[in-house]
Amino acid sequence: MIRETPFHPRTSVANQTGLWSHWSGYLATDRYQMSDKFEYFAIRNSAAVIDTSPLYKYRIMGSDSERFLAGVLARDIRKCRPGQAHYTVWCDDDGWVVEDGVILRFSDDEFLLTAAEPNMAYLQDLAGRMAVEIVDVSEDYGALALQGPYAREILKQLAPEMEEIGYFHLTPAKVGDAAVTISRTGYTGDLGYEIWVDRDDAVGVWDTLFEVASPYGVIPAGQTALLIARIEAGLVLIDVDFHSSRYAWNDDQRTTPHELGLGWMLRNLESDDRAFIGRSAIERELAEGTSRWRTVGVMVDYEDWNRVYGERSLIPPKDHTPEHGGMMIYDDRLERIGYTPSFVYSPMVQRHVGIARVRPEHAEPGSEVGLEVTIDHRYDVVKANVTLLPFYNPPRKTA
């Protein structure tokens, strides 16, 4: 039986389209209203509420929990102080990415790790005899993201204690009568927060939030709106932009943090004395320069896009619906040099953009590449340029 998130009594009413997808075994709304683009604009222009409860959540406690996580996670958890959060990856022995997730640190020895896939056995096996307790609390909490320029102004009316928290920080707070954790995290690349709430209090928090938020034009946003925003924000998605090394069949399906554009998590490795899983492989990769890919942005040349459609007497489409696939990328000799797992027409950038994987020699921003498009069942190649990620990065995100 498909499961319902703790907010389902409200999302099921708000969902006027009847369109749901299955996310980790839970019903998740694709779009609440007839216009997913309007929901997207709520994220960029007012604020949108997104039910992210289906994420797996693991509470990690015990006197060895920091030591444990320092060995498991690629990013140095010791630098994540209580009241902070990290976006991190964890790797296997060969330095391939297993998964990514956000970890919240409540105290010296209490953490909450979120993940898109189940990781209980993986983590427990690694814990061995360390003084660490790992509890799957996925069912215990609802998570509600409030993302957009008005997010702070709205939330501070409910929980003044959150007003000052910085980017990737968190605070205990109360929303109505409910004790919650508010973290300044999200998947939109905008100013935004996530509210972590006991499942029994979830509906009350939804109601309290909307009471304050509705006059600001805040609406619930579904998965499509979120996925547009995440491509603009250059945030990678498992099973789209990369695959877990645990379930890959060959190394073509695997990727390293550096190849995935997450090398920044491992900055200053030389001054980091941790022995974490994958470290030596990653060091070898860096020393020998064996990275096969770079993750970059590609931005389509608008004139050439108009040309390829114009030549077939078609109106050039500017479709904001994300395409998760793999449009091929070519160099000027039509040699294949990469692909774009995630592609969308960005309303904010006013261009077609993609998160792309290209060979390192083609990764320089500004490099001209060709992107394969299919028009009326025929292939064509449209000009595009390599860019830095993210495509959209408003100062308010971190301000």
Next chain:
Amino acid sequence: MAVKKKYDAIVIGGGHNGLVNGSYLAKAGLDTVILERRHLVGGAAITEELYPGFSFTTFSYALSLLRPEIIHELELTKHGFMPLLMPSTFAPTEDGEYLLLGQDKNENHHEIARHSPHDADAYDAYGHMMEQVVHAIRPLMDSIPPDITSKDPEERARMAAIGSYLADLPPGVLHDMIRLLTGSAADILEDYFESELMQGLHASSGIIGTKVGPRSQGSGLVLLYHSFGEHDGAYGAWAFHKGGNGGFTQVLARAAESFGVEIRLESPVDHVVTKNGRATGVVLEDGTELQAKTVVSAVDPRRTFMDLVDPRELPSDLVDNIRRFKFQGTSAKVNFALDANPTYPGLEGRSDQYRGFVNMGPSLDYLERAYDDAKYGWYSQKPYIDGCIQSNVDPDMAPPGKAVMSCFIQYAPYHLKNGDWDEERDRFGDRVQKTLEGFFPGFSDLVLHREVVTPLDIERVVGLTEGNIFAGEFLAPQMFFFRPAPGWNQYRTPIEGYYQCGSGTHPGGCVMGAPGRFASQQILGDLKKKK
């Protein structure tokens, strides 16, 4: 510090076309100044906080025709360009019936079918016809037209090329195009739709800004013109720019400054200085003289040719044509700060119907009767109203829970027979409010503040002759080859170095930017030839 007196190019008027033109000139390396008479740029595309917390789009209020090339070439997204989707169109009536169209094709089908199953199908056919015509005519709109009076072989060849282009179109598309360009909106719409509400909703695009009724020949052209635009590739779709159209012109101003344009506010130009038939600069009203070899007028044709220069320096046929050029503004605005969204009978508690245009013109008869008043020299006793409650799309426009409503009103003829706009202002505002009350019972109780903008105000404040919002009527003899006058439709003037780039030039009005862009191409091309 001495005030700078010498530039490569002077642009007169900081409306959107002046800003676009100045940006392109500066981007090409010209030392450019834009002179704006008022304390803010934007011309008729401004947003003002006229009541605390409420942002009014005093004049122009929505965006569609802006040429996409301008967004990219002037890098507007770097400066905050943000056209917000308007996901709905609401057509209320005075008896509680309504039509609410949204983004889902099939839901629209069912909604229209409530009124007419025939029209539900015809809606798609109509949309496809319009898209095909727009697609076909776009290359003509998106290029500088030939000079029909010229004997230059190159111009003649361009004329011939247009003939060939049209001849190559599918015959049905060409015929539909001609029907639109020459016929009435009603003739076309009655072919497709039987529901009065559908006819009225679509016919309103055929009258906006123009002194025609939906049954007048020529309203088809206006209908087609308003469909030229797009929002992210959706032809004919409109958007609210973040912060209103004033938000958009502020984006343009930032882009202009990023290319090095100097914007001088409160700098009204008295006249253009000419010497031996060529422009050498301008004199401001305060007597300051600024020099430049290129002077561009972004104001309307009447001011460009009759006020800024001495008409005696111009060929008499041009002066005659400009004298005959029809302005006859017919539109007004009444804008409201509201305590809350209006309530529509049967849709109590909902606000999703207010996320786009609210079209108060429920039938062809309604619109035509509104026009009848204007024909005989008075404003409509029951006007057509295009309402936009922008705060439902952009929360920055009004305090939380409150609403700001822009109402475009037609008809409000500039020339009132036996009357005076300053005396009629309040009575006119009351008339509009009473009409709104008919659609939204209880409307008046919500009004916190009202701003009435008459055609005379448009002329006084923005400088548009007779308050014509397009800087000259959209009538066939005033378009394409003839905008603003035969022989002078390519942004040049008889005075060397003096150019025109306002909405009175091809393609025309609306927040489009094409005149400013094309004029810059001519100017830069001419400068290159001289080198």
